[in-house]
Amino acid sequence: MSETGLRAEELADAAVAGDRRALARLLTAVENRTATAEAALRRLHPVAGGAHLVGITGAPGAGKSTLVAALIAEARLAGRAVAVVAVDPSSPITGGALLGDRVRMQAYASDDGVFIRSMAARGHAGGLAATSTNAATVLDAAGFDLVLLETVGTGQSEVEVAAAADTTVVLEAPDMGDEVQAIKAGLLEVADIVVVNKGDRPGAQRTASQLRAMLGSSTVPGPASGEQVVGEGRTRPKRPEVLVTTASTGQGVPELLAALDRHRSAGRDGLADAARLARAEAQVWAIVSERLRDRFHGAAARPVTEATLRAVAEHRLDPYSAADRLLAALDGEQPRP
């Protein structure tokens, strides 16, 4: 086996055995999409699958980090190990990022049952969901019961990260706008659970009832009645539960944890299964497309690829015919050993 492969397996085994340094290094490899990450993920995927993956998204300032901190506290009381992946945007100009989500999650420095990792979005188109899914797989394999993926709900790729989880929580602040604003945001479409945070502010209960009315949700928590298909065959409950929390005091947080558990167990047979399948599909197709691209740019195919791309650029060939031509060229290729 290659040195990278050996190193990757050592790191993976150490991370599973509880070595936090190895875990952190693996997450870096995942972020950098290195060969080490790939080799480690091959080994870890069969070990993973036990964790509940929860996506948490919402507008900036809605209180995501504070709610995550409150959820950590609640989950620790229940004896569950919690990992957090907090994604913040990267500057499109400098590539830099300011990752500030830990500020509200500092109470667990000496608690081995809590692991927090910040990640910069790094602007890879569509790749952020792949990277965070892989990060979640690593944390899952390392034995965390609850993996929280926190993202800013401002861009498509950030929303996709949260939506790739088993359960997606969308956070709203009271009086962030009227009902029309809530519909416009589009965020609510991915919600399994909607949380109105800052419940101690005036208008929180009103916002919650407006959301319930708008989402056709009942005030009585219970299994979602009926399903609807939202894009690409993803199934979502028709009626996300709407809860009110005050994350800064912990008010409503036990109820939220209970709602997460309910969603997960209700989904074991149906909904979460669909989410898992959609996630697997996204993962595998992302890799297929990356591999295809690599092959087209490999030494053997590059001249044909470049000539074809140029022909499209110069309008001598349409892009559809170009794609067909490239795929036909691959068909004639010998499969790699």
Add this chain to the structure above:
Amino acid sequence: MKQRPIKVLIAKPGLDGHDRGAKVLARGLRDEGFEVVYTGLRQTPEMIVTAALQEDVDVVGLSILSGAHMTLLPKVTRLLRERGLGDVLVTAGGIIPDDDVPALKEAGVAAIFGPGTTIAEVAEYMRSHVRPPEA
């Protein structure tokens, strides 16, 4: 492959409540293309080292104005070594008398940036002194 941005932890150990400088530095380093983890005020050495470990940072930048640097900074470097993070670059900034610098360097603080240091200087120092990235 594109070079991974350098990842820096900016932390304020100790009890002083002045984080303007740390925030300015965090933002400045972001604009220099760094990925900056900012952890806020009143960090214990344990909190800083746990954050450095979980975040797998290349650099720990400590800002300290309280005068407790001779206790807190060596404690951070010692804990880093104990937890296998001896290869992480540690720098400090704030109000640190020249007389204390040799002892701090001896303790493993690689560079000390006093008042008047520009962000470009800090960034340049970090770029040229971080450990090489892993494959």
